[in-house]
Amino acid sequence: MMPRELTNRALAATSLPMQITQTGKRGLAGRRVTLGLLVGGALALSACVSVNAPDKPIVIELNINIKQEVIYKLAADAGNTIEENGDIF
C-alpha cells in the first residue's frame, strides 16, 4: 500500500506539476533571458547613443573652426576693403 501510494503520488506529482512548473519556469527563464537581452540591448543602444552624441558636436565644432579659420584669413583683406571703400562703410 505504502509504495503504491508513494509511486502514485510521485508520478502524479512529477507529471503535472513538473510540466506546469517546467513550462512555467522555462517561460519565466526565457522571458528573463529576453528581458536581459532587451535591457542589455537597450544599455548597449544607449551606450551607442551616448557615444554618437559627442560625435555630432565634434562635427559642429569642426565647422566652426573652419569658418573661424576662413574669417581669420579674410580679416586683413576685409580691413583693406573697408578702408578702400570708406564711402559705404
Next chain:
Amino acid sequence: MFKDLRNQALKHRPMALVGAGAALALLALSAPASAQQRDPAYAAARAAGQVGEMPNGYLGFPTPPSADVRRMAEDINIKRKAVYAQRAQANGSTIEEYAITAGCQAIARTVPGEKYQAPDGSWRTRGAEKPVLGSLCPDL
C-alpha cells in the same frame, strides 16, 4: 563712505583708461580709412543711430527707418554686397563668409554713439568699451 567711493574710482580708472586707449587705437586705425568720404546723409544717419552695423556685414535699422533712410541704407548694402562678391571671389571664399568678416571689422570700427547689433540680435550703442562681437570674429 568716502573711502569706498575712492576705492571704486581707483578700481574703475584703469578700465576707463583701457577703454579710452582702445577707442584711440580704433580712431587711429580708422583715420586713414577716409580715402573716400561718407555721404553727409549717411554720416548723419550713422551718428543719429538711424542705421547701425550688423554682424552679417550690412547696415540695419535699430529703429523703424524713414523712407529716405531705408533707401539710402539699402543702396549702400547693395554696393557693399557687390564689393563683398568681388573680394570673396578673389579670395576663394563665399560672399557670406566675406561679409561676416567685414561685419566683425565694421562693428569694431564703430565710434562711440554709433549703433551696432550684438550677436544676440539686440541693438547697442557703442561706448568707449569694446563692442560685443560674435564668437567667430577674430579678437580685434
